[in-house]
Amino acid sequence: MSALDWYLQINLKARHLRLLVTIDTYRNLTQVADVTHVTVPAVSKSLAELERGIGLTLFSRTAQGLVPTQYGDCLIRHAREMLTILHQARDELKALSSGTEGKIHIGMLPASASVLLPQALILLKQRSPGTNVMVTEGTTASLLPELWQGRLDLVVGRLPPPDTLGSFEEKELIEEPVTLMTGRHHPLARRKTVTWADLRPFPWILPPLGSILRDPLERALEAHDVPLTNNYIETLSVHVARAHLQISDFIAVMAGTPAGDSAQPLHTLPLSLPRLLRPAGVLWNRNRGLTPSAMLMVDCLGEVAERLKGEGIRVLAKAHVGA
Template sequence: MSGLDWYLQINLKARHLRLLVTIDAYRNLSQVAEVTHVTVPAVSKSLAELERGIGLSLFSRTSQGLLPTPYGECLIRHARTMLSVLHQARDELKALSSGTEGKVHVGMLPATASVLLPQALALLKSQSPGTNVTVVEGTTASLLPELWQGHLDLVVGRMPPPDALGSFEERELLDEPVTLMTGVHHPLAHRRTVKWADLRDYPWILPPPGSLLRDPLERVLEAHDVPLSNNYIETLSVHVARTQLQVSDFIAVMAGTLANDPAQPLHVLPLALPRLARPTGVLWNRNRGLTPSAQRLLDCLVETASQLKNSLPSEPSPRRPRGKAQAST
C-alpha cells in the first residue's frame, strides 16, 4: 500500500474534509480560524499535517490568499461529496432513533412538476407520515449539480437531453403534451377555429433563454411565421404564468395537466405542437442509489403519474390543408 493509499484509507478524518471545504470557502487562515473557533497556528498546523500525509501541495500561498492547486481542487470536490454522504447518514440515523422514517431532498423543475410532485407528496404522506421531504425549485442547470454532489436525492421534471445525464439514472413518468394556453376569457378562447396567424397580436409568457422549451418553441413559431413581439414575460413560475393568464390576454406554453385545475381553469388553443421536449420524469445518481425514503417517494411518483395519465387532455389534431392559402397559415 502506497503512502497516499494508507493516508486516505486509514488516517483521513472528517475534520480534514471540513477543513478543506472551509479553507476553500474563505481562502484566509484568519477567517477559517474564526469560524472554526480555533487559533490560526492550529489551522496552519492541521493543513500542513494533511499535505504532509498526502504528500501533495493542496493550496498555494498567494497575495490573494490560499488558492487550491489542481490536487486541492480534486480533493475538495470529493470532500464535499463525502461530507454530504455523512450528513445523509446522520439524518437517517436521527430519523430512525426518533421514530420517523427518513427524509428526502427533492429538486423540482416547476414548469413541469407542479402537478405531479404535490400529488405524489400527498400520497407519500398518506402512506408514510414519518417520511419528511425538502423541496427545492430550480432549473436543470442549478439542480443537476446538486444531485450529482449528493445534496439532492431526486430531481423531478422535464427530463434533459440524454447526453446531459452523465451518471444519472432516469425514469420516465408522464409524457404530457405541451400546449398553447390562454385564460378562459381570452378572445381566442371563444373561437371555434384558430390559425397560427391569429397569435401574432398577443403578448407571450415564455420560458427563459437556455431553458429546455425556449429554443424548440422559438423554432416552431418561426416555422409558422409567428414572430415574438417585444411584449412578453419570461418565467418558469407556474404560479406567475397562471395568474397572468387569468388577468390578461397573454399566451403561454405549458404542460397539459395544468389546464384541468377547477380552481384556475385554462383554455387550450387547438393548435398542434410537435414534441418540444422529453417527457416528465425523475432522475437520481446511479452511483449513490436510493435511500429507503427516496425509494418510497419514487414509488409514489410512479403511482401518481399512472393516475394522471388518464386525465391528460388530448393533443389538438392539426388540420389538413385544403389549398395553398390554408397551407401557408
C-alpha cells in the first residue's frame, strides 16, 4: 500500500474534509481561523499535516490568498461529495431515531411541475406522514449540478435533452402540451378564428434565454413568420405569468393545461404548436441510488401522473362529444 493509499484509507478524517472545503471557500487563513474558531497557526499546521500525509501540494500561496492546485481541486471536489453523504447519513439516522421516516430534497422546475409535484406530495404525506420534504425551485442549469453533487435527491419537471443527462437516471411521467395563452379580456380571445399573423402586434411573456423552452419556441414562431418584438417579459414563474395575463394584452407560452384555473381563468389560443419539449418527469443520480423515502416519492409521482393522464383523456372525450 502506497503512502497516498494509506493516508486516504486510514488517516483521512471528516475534519480534514471540512478544512479543505472551508479553505477553498474563503481562500484566507485568517478567515478560516475565524469561522472554525481556532488560531491561524493551528489552521496552517493542519493543512501542512494534510499535504505532508498525502504527499501533494493542495494549495498555492499567492498574493490573492490560497489557490487550489490541480490536486487540491480534485480532493476538494470529492471532499464536498463525501461531506454531503455524511450529512445525508446524519439526517437519516436522526429521522430513524426520532420516529420519522426520512427527508427528501427535491428540485422543482416551476414551469412544468406546478400541478404534478403538489399532488404527489399530498399522496406521499398520506402514505408516510413522517417523511419530510424540502422543495427548491430553480432552472435546469441550477438544479442539475445540485443533483449531481448529492445536495438534491430528485429533480421534478420538464426532462432535459438526453445528451445532457450524463450520470442521471430519468423516468418520464406525463406529456404536457405547450399552448399559447392570453387573458380572457384579450382582443384575440374574442375572435372565433385566429391566425399566426394575428399574433404579431402583441407583446410576449417568454421563458428566459437558456431555458429549455426558449430556443424551440423561437424556432416555431419563426417558422410561422411571427418575429418576437422587443416588448416582452421573461420569467419561469407560472404565478407571475398568470397574474400579468389578467391585466395586459400579453401572450404567454405555457406547458400543461393551465386555462381552467377558476381563480385566474385564461384563454387558450386555437393555434397548434409542434412538440417543443420532452415530457415532464423525474431525475436522480444513478451513481448514488435512491433512499427508501425518495423511492416512495418516485412511486407517488408515477401514480399522480397516471391519474392526470386519465383525467386528461376524460376531458378530451367530453370536448369531442360536445363539439
